Amino acid sequence: MELYDRIEHYLTEKLYPFWFARMAAPEGGFTTYFDKNGNHTGQTDKTIIQQTRSIFMLSHALRNGYGGERAHALLEPGLDWFLRTFQDSERDGWLWIVDKAGRPVSTDKIMYGQSFVIYSMSECALATGNMRARETAEHTFDLLQKYATDTAFGGYREMFLRDWSPRPSGVYGGDRKSFDVHMHLMEAYTTLYELTHLEIHRRKLREVIDVLWARMMHTPTWTGVAQFALDFTPLPAIIFKTVWGSDRDNAGDPRPLNNTSYGHNIEFFWLFLHALEVLKEDPAPWKQRLSDLASHTVRYGVDKELGGLFVEGPYDGPARDVQKEFWQQAEALVGFLDAYLFFEDPVYAEAFRKVFDFVWNKVINHQVGEWFALLDKSGNVLWDYLGHAWKNNYHTTRSMVQTLERLKKIERKGLSI
Amino acid sequence: MELYDRIEHYLTEKLYPFWFARMAAPEGGFTTYFDKNGNHTGQTDKTIIQQTRSIFMLSHALRNGYGGERAHALLEPGLDWFLRTFQDSERDGWLWIVDKAGRPVSTDKIMYGQSFVIYSMSECALATGNMRARETAEHTFDLLQKYATDTAFGGYREMFLRDWSPRPSGVYGGDRKSFDVHMHLMEAYTTLYELTHLEIHRRKLREVIDVLWARMMHTPTWTGVAQFALDFTPLPAIIFKTVWGSDRDNAGDPRPLNNTSYGHNIEFFWLFLHALEVLKEDPAPWKQRLSDLASHTVRYGVDKELGGLFVEGPYDGPARDVQKEFWQQAEALVGFLDAYLFFEDPVYAEAFRKVFDFVWNKVINHQVGEWFALLDKSGNVLWDYLGHAWKNNYHTTRSMVQTLERLKKIERKGLSI
Numbered sequence: 001m002e003l004y005d006r007i008e009h010y011l012t013e014k015l016y017p018f019w020f021a022r023m024a025a026p027e028g029g030f031t032t033y034f035d036k037n038g039n040h041t042g043q044t045d046k047t048i049i050q051q052t053r054s055i056f057m058l059s060h061a062l063r064n065g066y067g068g069e070r071a072h073a074l075l076e077p078g079l080d081w082f083l084r085t086f087q088d089s090e091r092d093g094w095l096w097i098v099d100k101a102g103r104p105v106s107t108d109k110i111m112y113g114q115s116f117v118i119y120s121m122s123e124c125a126l127a128t129g130n131m132r133a134r135e136t137a138e139h140t141f142d143l144l145q146k147y148a149t150d151t152a153f154g155g156y157r158e159m160f161l162r163d164w165s166p167r168p169s170g171v172y173g174g175d176r177k178s179f180d181v182h183m184h185l186m187e188a189y190t191t192l193y194e195l196t197h198l199e200i201h202r203r204k205l206r207e208v209i210d211v212l213w214a215r216m217m218h219t220p221t222w223t224g225v226a227q228f229a230l231d232f233t234p235l236p237a238i239i240f241k242t243v244w245g246s247d248r249d250n251a252g253d254p255r256p257l258n259n260t261s262y263g264h265n266i267e268f269f270w271l272f273l274h275a276l277e278v279l280k281e282d283p284a285p286w287k288q289r290l291s292d293l294a295s296h297t298v299r300y301g302v303d304k305e306l307g308g309l310f311v312e313g314p315y316d317g318p319a320r321d322v323q324k325e326f327w328q329q330a331e332a333l334v335g336f337l338d339a340y341l342f343f344e345d346p347v348y349a350e351a352f353r354k355v356f357d358f359v360w361n362k363v364i365n366h367q368v369g370e371w372f373a374l375l376d377k378s379g380n381v382l383w384d385y386l387g388h389a390w391k392n393n394y395h396t397t398r399s400m401v402q403t404l405e406r407l408k409k410i411e412r413k414g415l416s417i
Numbered sequence: 418m419e420l421y422d423r424i425e426h427y428l429t430e431k432l433y434p435f436w437f438a439r440m441a442a443p444e445g446g447f448t449t450y451f452d453k454n455g456n457h458t459g460q461t462d463k464t465i466i467q468q469t470r471s472i473f474m475l476s477h478a479l480r481n482g483y484g485g486e487r488a489h490a491l492l493e494p495g496l497d498w499f500l501r502t503f504q505d506s507e508r509d510g511w512l513w514i515v516d517k518a519g520r521p522v523s524t525d526k527i528m529y530g531q532s533f534v535i536y537s538m539s540e541c542a543l544a545t546g547n548m549r550a551r552e553t554a555e556h557t558f559d560l561l562q563k564y565a566t567d568t569a570f571g572g573y574r575e576m577f578l579r580d581w582s583p584r585p586s587g588v589y590g591g592d593r594k595s596f597d598v599h600m601h602l603m604e605a606y607t608t609l610y611e612l613t614h615l616e617i618h619r620r621k622l623r624e625v626i627d628v629l630w631a632r633m634m635h636t637p638t639w640t641g642v643a644q645f646a647l648d649f650t651p652l653p654a655i656i657f658k659t660v661w662g663s664d665r666d667n668a669g670d671p672r673p674l675n676n677t678s679y680g681h682n683i684e685f686f687w688l689f690l691h692a693l694e695v696l697k698e699d700p701a702p703w704k705q706r707l708s709d710l711a712s713h714t715v716r717y718g719v720d721k722e723l724g725g726l727f728v729e730g731p732y733d734g735p736a737r738d739v740q741k742e743f744w745q746q747a748e749a750l751v752g753f754l755d756a757y758l759f760f761e762d763p764v765y766a767e768a769f770r771k772v773f774d775f776v777w778n779k780v781i782n783h784q785v786g787e788w789f790a791l792l793d794k795s796g797n798v799l800w801d802y803l804g805h806a807w808k809n810n811y812h813t814t815r816s817m818v819q820t821l822e823r824l825k826k827i828e829r830k831g832l833s834i
Contacts (some may be wrong), residue, residue: 154567
């Protein structure tokens, strides 16, 4: 298939080589700070997200037959450095940011980061059989059960101080829950269960799935609600005061309550189907809800005219934020192919094409290899860096690997794309 | 005060001596199998409830100035034997029943028992400074956070197989929650927090309190609902198929849905006030609810004519089961004195008297020392054994110690009783 070959060539000849050549930081660990030309920006802080996503990227490559010796050679010392540097020797769990010398910069325990430890370590153990990675995944899971579960209302608290006491309320996030973090817990527990097949990992995966569907979705659209009070009362989403080690915006008014993220919705769509697959559960009972979710994403999220996926908008009308950010495009490619495979409705093949063409023609910096961070509706680049503390290698490489996987399935099924 | 002296004399000269003379099992651990004359019945199975309650009894005595060398001498080898025998070397946590030789008879992980490990070990560490007891309490707490929390709905699952996978549904209890077990978790976490003052123990204590008040009470009576589905839908209470190592009834039709236990309600009343005291929280905001609960117990639970506390009945009418079981009397003594101290309403002093006189004249086997297990409405003894696997020393001795405590407070406050 021309499309398959084109993407595989891009992944193996451009995207992976971009990272393989640049990601090893001379001082240890991984770096992901690259400008539009792929030159290192000079920033040296290391974030848990950047490190765990790099470990995931290499492990995911290896599990899917990419990277070979090169990926192994990068993974081993990077994993070792991460475990040595980021584990909090005082209060257990994982630091948020360290400096060039590996000294703590931000010691808060942020669930978003803790969940990526579980995800990346599980993927690493599946790819390489590394027992330290497996033990780390299991131990981090145990820590979250002790310190982060909300035994009053269910689900998890998301933001803690170094000693695992909740951060203050409001912008510090200590009294909020989010669709985003619970989705990433589902993602992490899926791969953990795939690794261990332990009942407790299965059970907690099932429970976080229950929370997502029963407490965190808007009905009848079955799309995600961004933020909640601890008792799952929906709240207008705010930006939390968390050091991201980047220029990610962290100010501004709360979002309207009538607001959903197309990117999170379509990412949830495929991560949930993947979870069911790992759980060996039949997706048929979920068909109507999933159809509601996916068709909402196509209807309001896809730019039919110019291609690509918008950022967000109300549950019941056209998009409000029509910029196009890299990660939503990456997740939409996988999600729409999954929707096409599940429903066999050409509307999803068409949605995939709309997003793919935008990615290929506007988002990817073909000369250098990675994707730009943010574009406007028309495809003009607004944030042109290729890598940063939180914009790095997990969404783009996983998207390409998973897209190829699904294109193969589509061909086997005899569907046209 | 005549009453104080009478109870203190009974506690120190009759009740404690009854146990001190009999509780050390020759083969190790504690025995609590005694007939109406205080003779050993010959039964030798050891249950987790019997062992942990015996450890609690001795520790509670020591913390309150009773027992001295005798209690120390019993506690040390009994604790050692329990830790050696009941800890599940295969799957961690605590066995339910072992035989005379210490071999597992029932390996299910029952939360009722696990919570008594936390309670008794915390009390033991507070009484003696024993570090193994403290570590055991903290480790068992951690295990429950990992294996027993319900992260979908909040609260805890209550019945597991040896490997901590939930037992089957229905009579095996794997899909039910109960007021009883959550109350005992509150009791255990209160003493654990009193011991450690760790934030995570405080937080989980607060959360189980939230679950009890928000999900497990009947409104507007603010009395307890016995059993629930995992999502806290009230269900007619059933007797679970759990080996109690005793003749406790475990068959029969479900209870009606309109049914509440006076004993659990009044036990919850004082355990909750004690939790607030340990948390250093003001009880004033709870005054109306607590008044509703306590006055319901007086109105329908107390036998004004013959004295004593009935077993159970509907939320909105007279008692249905008018037998009088030992433990409800024990808890009512403490609860009504607490209600008297809190509200300063003589109705609670009168309720205390009604129960106390029944206990003194009918329930206590003064010749031998302990209380009979079950009496009919008029005070005729139905089950005459003084000790069994689950009817042992925790309710009766704690009741006497806590009653004395409260009588002192009542005297200091200048109230009459």
